[in-house]
Amino acid sequence: MIRRFMPVIVCVLLAPSLTFAAPNPRLLLPEFGALADKASESVTITLDPSMLAMAGRFLDSNDPQDAATQEVIKGLQGIYVRSYTFDQDYFYKQSDIDAVRKQLSAPGWNRLMETRSRKTHANVEIYIMTEGNKAIGLALIASEPREFTIVNIIGSIDLQKLHKLEGQFGVPKLDLDATKAPALNKQK
Amino acid sequence: MKDDLETELRQALRPVAPSEGFEERLLARVTAERSSPPKPSRLKWRRSPATRWLSAGLAASILAAVGIQHHLHAQREREIGLEARRQVIEALRVTEEKLELAYRVVKDQSSSVSDEKPGV
Amino acid sequence: MSLDEQLAKARAGDLAAFGDLVRAHKRSVYSLALRMLGRRDLAEDMAQEVFMQLHGKLQSIESSAHLAFWLRKVTAHRAIDQLRRRPPVEMTSLNDEAQLVSTVDGSDPLLQRQLRQLVLNLSPPARAVVMLRYQEDLDPLEIAKTLDMPVNTVKSHLKRSLETMRQEILGQVETRREGHST
Numbered sequence: 001m002i003r004r005f006m007p008v009i010v011c012v013l014l015a016p017s018l019t020f021a022a023p024n025p026r027l028l029l030p031e032f033g034a035l036a037d038k039a040s041e042s043v044t045i046t047l048d049p050s051m052l053a054m055a056g057r058f059l060d061s062n063d064p065q066d067a068a069t070q071e072v073i074k075g076l077q078g079i080y081v082r083s084y085t086f087d088q089d090y091f092y093k094q095s096d097i098d099a100v101r102k103q104l105s106a107p108g109w110n111r112l113m114e115t116r117s118r119k120t121h122a123n124v125e126i127y128i129m130t131e132g133n134k135a136i137g138l139a140l141i142a143s144e145p146r147e148f149t150i151v152n153i154i155g156s157i158d159l160q161k162l163h164k165l166e167g168q169f170g171v172p173k174l175d176l177d178a179t180k181a182p183a184l185n186k187q188k
Numbered sequence: 189m190k191d192d193l194e195t196e197l198r199q200a201l202r203p204v205a206p207s208e209g210f211e212e213r214l215l216a217r218v219t220a221e222r223s224s225p226p227k228p229s230r231l232k233w234r235r236s237p238a239t240r241w242l243s244a245g246l247a248a249s250i251l252a253a254v255g256i257q258h259h260l261h262a263q264r265e266r267e268i269g270l271e272a273r274r275q276v277i278e279a280l281r282v283t284e285e286k287l288e289l290a291y292r293v294v295k296d297q298s299s300s301v302s303d304e305k306p307g308v
Numbered sequence: 309m310s311l312d313e314q315l316a317k318a319r320a321g322d323l324a325a326f327g328d329l330v331r332a333h334k335r336s337v338y339s340l341a342l343r344m345l346g347r348r349d350l351a352e353d354m355a356q357e358v359f360m361q362l363h364g365k366l367q368s369i370e371s372s373a374h375l376a377f378w379l380r381k382v383t384a385h386r387a388i389d390q391l392r393r394r395p396p397v398e399m400t401s402l403n404d405e406a407q408l409v410s411t412v413d414g415s416d417p418l419l420q421r422q423l424r425q426l427v428l429n430l431s432p433p434a435r436a437v438v439m440l441r442y443q444e445d446l447d448p449l450e451i452a453k454t455l456d457m458p459v460n461t462v463k464s465h466l467k468r469s470l471e472t473m474r475q476e477i478l479g480q481v482e483t484r485r486e487g488h489s490t
Binding site for chain 2: 334336348351424438445458
Binding site: 043045047051052054055057058059065066069072073079081083113115116117119120122124126140142144149151153 | 265270272273275279280283289290293294296
């Protein structure tokens with residue numbers, strides 16, 4: 001009798017772990033306190049849902065830049081940024097970033113692209129977490145000899161809307177169709 | 189090259205004067221504004237002076253108690269909101285900058301691949 | 309009479325003192341508006357409005373340094389707002405350019421005209437950042453305070469704008485060289 005119901009028993013026992021195995025787009029980002037002290041410039045941003053809602057109230061919908069920003073952050077639950085610039089090459093260690101990179105090998109994360117430049121030694125990786133057809137998380141790791149940046153965005157990201165912000169922040173417009181991912185660099 | 193460009197920019201953007209008569213036109217407007225009669229206040233005090241002062245004092249006390257607190261709270265909320273707005277803009281700027289970096293790397297690689305192809 | 313003394317007198321209602329303040333700052337305000345908007349008539353109108361607004365706000369201006377900050381801030385914000393509402397800026401005509409040409413010996417008027425046009429091609433916020441840096445000689449932190457913008461955004465605007473302008477100029481130099489060699 002028990003054998004007949006074994007599959008059901010197994011499912012019931014596993015159900016809690018199955019429920020709690022839902023992928024979480026939120027990365028555990030170190031504070032990098034010691035590095036921040038040595039950086040010539042640092043950006044540390046932690047915006048949870050309440051701060052994003054607060055920001056949304058103070059974005060002016062009559063201003064095109066603010067209105068476009070409002071559109072981007074509409075479906076978001078969090079934006080987290082750690083970015084550090086140094087006066088010397090490779091003042092930071094790869095192991096500083098590896099702890100974050102390791103989390104991106106967890107189920108749910110898909111690497112959208114990775115590019116490496118032999119000329120400038122710049123390396124950019126972009127990861128997406130999806131639920132059905134919707135992106136629910138984005139992670140970006142960019143490392144250059146004197147700078148590294150980690151961005152983690154939680155929520156429903158619309159790359160088209162993000163694309164519309166190009167040219168607004170001192171960054172020139174990309175010549176890139178946001179509906180297509182750039183070609184993957186297969187060097188790794 | 190950067191220093192030359194910046195020097196040239198400084199020279200190109202040296203301040204220039206507006207047309208002749210700019211100040212005169214402006215001061216004429218200011219004079220006209222000063223001499224136009226002030227708009228009458230809509231408020232009409234119907235009460236006697238004593239009652240007026242008592243009401244004003246009472247109103248001022250209540251306002252002082254409630255209004256200042258509200259004002260401070262609103263001010264603090266505004267500061268936080270504006271700071272949150274700045275941080276959102278900064279976060280999206282950083283994201284865009286790194287997306288652009290990825291694009292440049294891809295673009296450089298595809299142009300160096302096409303350079304290596306014979307006959308191109 | 310120092311600017312602070314003129315300011316005190318202007319606050320007290322002295323029209324001549326207000327006129328002195330206008331004279332001291334009109335080039336800066338007008339030029340900022342001109343290089344943001346690209347047209348003399350619009351720049352003059354805006355400069356007039358800024359000084360009219362100043363006249364109404366004199367009591368809140370605390371010092372000559374505050375006055376300079378206030379004028380830059382109001383002019384830059386008004387210009388950015390106007391550019392966002394209006395269609396793209398027209399090129400200044402050659403007649404207008406006659407007034408804009410630098411008279412400094414040894415300068416290249418053609419290059420400077422190109423640079424002014426390249427500045428007009430920048431987005432309004434980037435344009436304001438470049439103007440405050442190279443006309444008003446403000447540092448990035450001061451620019452950030454004036455424009456209510458994060459300082460890293462200011463630095464990014466400066467870096468990208470200079471890169472864009474440099475590439476444009478180098479591109480034009482190459483085109484001219486090719487034209488001469490053919």
